[in-house]
Amino acid sequence: MTFRKRKKNSRQRGSHTHGWGEKKKHRKAGHRGGKGRAGSGKRADQKKPMYWLEGRTSKSGFKSKNQAESNAINVGDLSLMIDNKKFEKKGNSFDIDLSALGYTKLLSKGAAKYPMNIAVLAATEKAVEKVKSKGGNVVLPQ
Template identity: 45%
Template sequence: MQTKRTKRSRIRAAKPTGGHGHKKKNRGAGHRGGRGKSGSGKRGDFKIMKVTKGEKVLGKHGFTSLKKHIKAMNLSILQTEIESFVKRGEASKNKDAYEIDLSKLGYRKLLSKGDVSLKFHITVDSATENAVARVEEAGGKVTLLASSEEPEKADKE
């Protein structure tokens, strides 16, 4: 099947080098010293500088932390911000106690920093013992959601 060719490609086809300079230059990766970072031997720094333009180093670096980052809420912040939560509809006030579901707001844990003077009914995934004790001292209640802990292993007989 015939295809339409440009004048430039016809001229290139007529020349023995096809527009690649010397005949030997278009044979493979040998003219450029191999593909990628190969062929650098013990002095590979120059080739890396050429590829990255001297700005960054190729490859992976460092390590990935396996620590889980849990979003937490302190009692002191909850005490000061409860009115703004009520205004936004994220919490409600029933009689004399504030009800708030921290898990719906994206908080996974309740921490005990700060004093509590208001009654709270808090629903959260997990909480510290001190936080639960402080809320209960003020007349409130903390409801912990079912956590995904490993089931206890059965004793071998």
């Protein structure tokens, strides 16, 4: 058990390079090829893929503050959730309030397996058709 550790510089006395390998490696930024974006200019197009991969290009444009975030769910996903016993059956159909679950829009991907009464802020026409074809209903705000 070590109870007193000596400082690194006193331990490395006499080691010639102090853990840097060869002498020529412990210099300024020349050993690592420059600082920052050094070498990015005047190399034709060879350096571009490296900069794309590293994500060094800055983002451009701006994002609108007034952009409404929508959180959508598919009809098929609701059927899977019913299969996994996420909702209880009330009468002949399942009552689902999507806005209480944090969803704002109902999309039509997948199949509606069960009759569902769904309350949601927005829905596509095709999604409403699929739910109604199984004897369900989609309630949208007026």
